[in-house]
Amino acid sequence: MNAFYLFLAVLVPFVGGALNPLIPWKKRRHMLWYLEGLVTLNSVLVWMLLLHRPLEKFTLVNFTGNLAIAFQLDGLGTVFAGLISFLWPLATLYAFEYMTKEKHEKTFFMFYTFTYGVTLGIALADNFLTMYCFYEMLTLVTLPLVMHTLTREAILASRKYLYYSIGGAAFAFIGMIFVITYGETSDFLLGGVMNAAKLSEGRNLFLLIYVFSFFGFGVKAAVCPFNSWLPQAGVAPTPVTALLHAVAVVKSGAFAIMRLTFYCFGADFLRGTWAQYLVMGAVLVTILYGSSMALKETHLKRRLAYSTVSNLSYILFGVTVMTPAGFAAGICHMVFHAFMKICSFFCAGAVMHQSERHYIHQLDGFARQMPKVFAVFTAASFALMGVPGLCGFVSKWNLADAAIASGNVMAYAGVGALLVSALLTAMYMLGIVVRAYFPKADFDYGTVADVRDPNWMMLAPLLVFAVCIVGFGVCSVPFTELFAAVARGGF
Secondary structure (H helix, E strand, C coil), X not given: CCCHHHHXXXXXXXXXXXXXXXXXXXXXHHHHHHHHHHHHHHHHHHHHHHHCCCCCCEEEEEEECCEEEEECCCHHHHHHHHHHHHHXXXXXXXXXXXXXXXXXXXXXXXXXXXXXXHHHHHHHECXXXXXXXXXXXXXXXXHHHHCCCCCHHHHXXXXXXXXXXXXXXXXXXXXXXXXXXXXXXXXXXXXXXXXHHHHHHCHHHHHHHHHHHXXXXXXXXXXCCCCXXXXXXXXXXXXXXXXXXXXXXXXXXXXXXXXXXXXXXXXXXXXCCHHHHHHHHHHHHHHHHHHHHHHHCCEHHHHXXXXXXXXXXXXXXXXXXXXXXXXXXXXXXXXXXXXXXXXXXXXXXXXXXXXXXXXXXXXXCHHHHCHHHHHHHHHHHHHHHCCCCCHHHHHHHHXXXXXXXXXXXXXXXXXXHHHHHHHHHHHHHHHHHHHHHCCCCCCCHHHHCCCCCCCHHHHHHHHHHHHHHHHHHHCCHHHHHHHHHHHHCCC
């Protein structure tokens, strides 16, 4: 296919989303058909690009020889773009039913669709400048979604999200300047693009810049100590929080760190240095911190948010191992976690939509009233725990295997952190499941008599995600081989 279609895949959600509030829809369902058709057709376009990948890049604007806004589809971009384009139509379908109880639908879906295009722009970026521009745009288009309800809590959460994002972007900007200045090219190349002679001359300075950039992008990836914005962002409507946690924001942060580590500075330059140990240490702290905070949290969505804090650092742990096996394991968890987390958040959203209950102690007996939702939630919970046969086990096993194979002493400690985190995950996820299925003997089911499973718009995406969670666990080999090929540069 012509490389122009790469840019078209990014452009269509912007144009289509901008038109939505301008069209005088006579009936709500007409707007819904339009939006679902828009994102579905765009996802079809993306998958056609994945199947018939253009070999050349498309340059939109060429500033100088080393500075351009350009798009290209390499192995890592293929995985991320495929993930985005698969999840978004299903998430949009779910949002239609959820937003029936919310206001300002047209504005919401405009920014919701914008976010689709921006995230694709990050995935398809050919170079650091392009990725950075869309990374900044991501903050601008998701901020209105976080503050959608315009409550005091939402405004405070959005303000914190904005401040943290601006600060992180400043550190990431430093990294971009160094890559553009001292790199042989600004394009992403597996193995790194930095000039070897200049790297050897100012080794510690470049390592420091890498650390700054890591934590800059790590803001959106919720790395300690820059993760407090993420649980607070849970005040947004559940379709927003699900995508924030599953693919759009936090995964974009992890994706950018992958690009920074393996495609800009290069793992060979970083491996065995103080910079590697510093960022790996921060990642391990985040894994344990997120799991510990989730265990004590009583609000359903915030518990899942702290779970995201922990699981995002699973991905980054694979990255900081800085081996092809670690990189492949990180990609694997990036993909599989997206399905586990969007599934669990959508289940939580269905509970809140149907019952107006937000806290875990209010969920006693819900499994009888919402059997489909809690069956799916249980599958997602078991996957997050790492139960064999489900996708979470596959990615966690690969992470541990890569860590041991690396021979890095701190990576061995990372395996211990994964085990402790798995135990904590079992405690905080089973706590929800047990309450729902096994309330106290004297529990009065009349208190939840009005609770029911949602309609098909909510249930259909949940069932698809549940099938994927099981399918990835049972038939994981083709996917893990694909991720290994991407990490080696063979795809």
